[in-house]
Every structure is written in structure tokens, then in C-alpha cells.
Amino acid sequence: MQVDHQRFCYHVHAIQDKVKPKCREIFPIDPERGQTMIRLTYASTTKRDWSPEDLLSLLKQCRKNNDANNITGILLYSKGTFFQVLEGGEEAVEKLFKTIEKDPRHQDCTLLEKLNISERSFPYWSMGFEKIDPRELSQIEGMNDFFEHAFNPAGFAAHKNIIDPLLTYLRNQLVKQVSAESHEELPMKHADPFIRNLNRTIRMGVKFLSMLMVLVILLSILEVVHTIWVKISNSPYFLINTNDLLQTFGSFLAVLIAIEIFLNITVYIRSDVIPVKLVIATALMAIARKIIVFDYTHLAPEYVSASALVLVALGITYILVKKHD
CATH class of the missing domain: 1.10.287 (Helix Hairpins)
Structure with missing residues (x-):
């Protein structure tokens, strides 16, 4: 299956967080783990082009690992570059990031942000996969031509001001998706x-x-x-x-x-x-x-x-x- 990575980027939104954090102190605590909650953002470069099948395999692996550690977030992939946000307890997120840094499937792993947070930006979504037209991203305020010319670890490190607008856009897209697609009167995938x-x-x-x-x-x-x-x-x-x-x-x-x-x-x-x-x-x-x-x-x-x-x-x-x- 041929994929034009110049035309589409793929994003993966994280595993479902069963308990929404309510603590809003200066150093918020993950209620399930008793840890300070952080949001860690990084970018890296792949050593080869990833097919949709490769990305779906990665989704399954991420779901298993993240679910076990109560970590949520979002993953964006385009033109050989990964951009990922990890949210959860500080110890769990940092441990996962160290594992990610050692992953031989990518290189130039660059830490962009590590912030204390009061609540998760991507708390509820199951692992998913969809295509995003880069022309839509270029219309986001602050993005301009960044997506076409600087979508790489060095570009993100030099233009950290685009991270918040990008996350806001992706979060809004996920909210729309959940509002439009998640309702089912008699679900056949109930846990019981x-x-x-x-x-x-x-x-x-x-x-x-x-x-x-x-x-x-x-x-x-x-x-x-x-x-x-x-x-x-x-x-x-x-x-x-x-x-x-x-x-x-x-x-x-x-x-x-x-x-x-x-x-x-x-x-x-x-x-x-x-x-x-x-x-x-x-x-x-x-x-x-x-x-x-x-x-x-x-x-x-x-x-x-x-x-x-x-x-x-x-x-x-x-x-x-x-x-x-």
C-alpha cells in the first residue's frame, strides 16, 4: 500500500483515561498513581518510511504500554517525523520517555517541553488512527509554512511557539470526532x-x-x-x-x-x-x-x-x- 507522506500526516490519540484528574494545585497529583502530573513533548526522526500497517502495529504497542502506566497523549506522524505528547504521572512519563529514546526505530529524539499540568489535554480517547490534510494544519494560527518546511525535530525546537496551537487544533478535532462518532444506544463492545x-x-x-x-x-x-x-x-x-x-x-x-x-x-x-x-x-x-x-x-x-x-x-x-x- 503506497502512502504519500507529503500529502497526509497520521495522528494517534491515546488510550482512555478512566479517572479525570481533579487536583489543581501548583504541583498537581495523578490521583491514580500519587505522582506529580506532567506533559512531555518530543519529536524524532524515523530511520525509514512507515506504512499504515507499521503505524497500526505501533498503536497496539502504545495502547498496551500506556494503559499499564495510566499515560495518555497524542502522536503525530508525517514525512518521517514523529511528534508525540505524553501525559501522566511524572515518574511514569519520564520512564517511558527514556525507553522511547533508546528505541532503534528512530533517531534525533529531541525533548521539546516538560510541563507540570493540572489536567490532561487528551484524557479520554481510545487509541485511534486517521489522516489529516496538511493544508488544514497550515491554516492554524502560528503554523503558516512550518508544516511544509520545518516539520522535523530541529524545526520544532526552533519554533516551540507552534506547539500550543497545534495541540489545541488536535484536541478540538478529537472532541468533534467523539461527539460525532462515539454514541451508540446498544453497544456490542460492552465490557460486561x-x-x-x-x-x-x-x-x-x-x-x-x-x-x-x-x-x-x-x-x-x-x-x-x-x-x-x-x-x-x-x-x-x-x-x-x-x-x-x-x-x-x-x-x-x-x-x-x-x-x-x-x-x-x-x-x-x-x-x-x-x-x-x-x-x-x-x-x-x-x-x-x-x-x-x-x-x-x-x-x-x-x-x-x-x-x-x-x-x-x-x-x-x-x-x-x-x-x-
């Missing part, structure tokens, strides 16, 4: 086997409900066709009065609500979707349908007013949720 089996059983039930809902939608469409045909096939032909029109609208809305319910059902076997917006939209459509087909001659004003208020409240809620997304 019993929960996994329950989730698998529920997923099978949801799939069956999904098939039934598809059948209901198809039958609802046939009902709409039948309703229209009955209205236009009776005298006066091809004419629909107001009551018939409202009944037809009700049939259409029933189909749309069925589709929304189908989406709500399938969301439990899909990833990357938070169902709050779908639930609100379904409730909004259901109440709107009821209002459209109300027989106002037999309804109390209070009932109509209350329905209208609920409709407005749901509409505002939907707008706020959508705006937040």
Missing part, C-alpha cells in the same frame, strides 16, 4: 458479557420491529391511495370537499409519523445518532396531525389551547436541540 448478550437480544427484537414497521408503512401508503380513490370516485367525481381534504391530510401525516417511528426504532441499532431530535420531531408531527384533523365543533377551547401550547413548546425545543447540534 451479560450486557453484550442483552444488547444483542434487544437488537434482534429491534430488527424484527423494523421489518414490521416497514410493512405498516407500505399498508399505510395503500390506505392513502384507497382514501383518495374513494373520495374522487364518488359523485361529484374528482372533487374533494373540506372534510375529505382534512381526512386525506390525516392519512398522509399518519404515513409520515410511521416513517419517523421507523427511524426512532432503527436508531437503536445504528451508531453516531442521538435520538433526542428524532423523538421530539415525532411528537411534534403527531400533535400537529391531531390539530389538523380536530373537529372544533366538539372540542373545548381549553383542550385546543393546551394542544397549541404543547405544539409551540415542542417546536422551540426542536429548534434549540438542532441549534445545539
Whole structure:
């Protein structure tokens, strides 16, 4: 597999930190290890080009070692240069860095920063791997042409002012990734086997409900066709009065609500979707349908007013949720 290292750089974000540090003293302590927490940043040069397979193998090794020592961070690779941030207890991080310095797979290992920190910048992400377009990095404030001309240990050492903007960018990218990709209603990778089996059983039930809902939608469409045909096939032909029109609208809305319910059902076997917006939209459509087909001659004003208020409240809620997304 050929990789254009001039075009892409690869970053690896660290193992999940199970306990977020809360201590914020001048010399913060890693709550799990009783050590002062530090952030160590270094850059080095590889002795050969690394393929995606090589990088993935490195990820597995990093995950195993870092998890055992409660170390998190991020690794950026491009054009034969590694840029890595290590966060955790001072003793554990320094011990790991000494091991990294002796690794024969790279050279020119240059320590860029070693800072006391009050909390981790990359605490929660599992080990990952993705491509970053260097053109995006060149747009980061302070980076300019650094990525193209000075992405090496000497360049980082001479331009330490770009480290913070680079880390801020990478941290924001990881936050976006987690927000977009981490949500799953019935995860199949739960740590508890019993929960996994329950989730698998529920997923099978949801799939069956999904098939039934598809059948209901198809039958609802046939009902709409039948309703229209009955209205236009009776005298006066091809004419629909107001009551018939409202009944037809009700049939259409029933189909749309069925589709929304189908989406709500399938969301439990899909990833990357938070169902709050779908639930609100379904409730909004259901109440709107009821209002459209109300027989106002037999309804109390209070009932109509209350329905209208609920409709407005749901509409505002939907707008706020959508705006937040």
C-alpha cells in the first residue's frame, strides 16, 4: 500500500483515561498513581518510511504500554517525523520517555517541553488512527509554512511557539470526532458479557420491529391511495370537499409519523445518532396531525389551547436541540 507522506500526516490519540484528574494545585497529583502530573513533548526522526500497517502495529504497542502506566497523549506522524505528547504521572512519563529514546526505530529524539499540568489535554480517547490534510494544519494560527518546511525535530525546537496551537487544533478535532462518532444506544463492545448478550437480544427484537414497521408503512401508503380513490370516485367525481381534504391530510401525516417511528426504532441499532431530535420531531408531527384533523365543533377551547401550547413548546425545543447540534 503506497502512502504519500507529503500529502497526509497520521495522528494517534491515546488510550482512555478512566479517572479525570481533579487536583489543581501548583504541583498537581495523578490521583491514580500519587505522582506529580506532567506533559512531555518530543519529536524524532524515523530511520525509514512507515506504512499504515507499521503505524497500526505501533498503536497496539502504545495502547498496551500506556494503559499499564495510566499515560495518555497524542502522536503525530508525517514525512518521517514523529511528534508525540505524553501525559501522566511524572515518574511514569519520564520512564517511558527514556525507553522511547533508546528505541532503534528512530533517531534525533529531541525533548521539546516538560510541563507540570493540572489536567490532561487528551484524557479520554481510545487509541485511534486517521489522516489529516496538511493544508488544514497550515491554516492554524502560528503554523503558516512550518508544516511544509520545518516539520522535523530541529524545526520544532526552533519554533516551540507552534506547539500550543497545534495541540489545541488536535484536541478540538478529537472532541468533534467523539461527539460525532462515539454514541451508540446498544453497544456490542460492552465490557460486561451479560450486557453484550442483552444488547444483542434487544437488537434482534429491534430488527424484527423494523421489518414490521416497514410493512405498516407500505399498508399505510395503500390506505392513502384507497382514501383518495374513494373520495374522487364518488359523485361529484374528482372533487374533494373540506372534510375529505382534512381526512386525506390525516392519512398522509399518519404515513409520515410511521416513517419517523421507523427511524426512532432503527436508531437503536445504528451508531453516531442521538435520538433526542428524532423523538421530539415525532411528537411534534403527531400533535400537529391531531390539530389538523380536530373537529372544533366538539372540542373545548381549553383542550385546543393546551394542544397549541404543547405544539409551540415542542417546536422551540426542536429548534434549540438542532441549534445545539
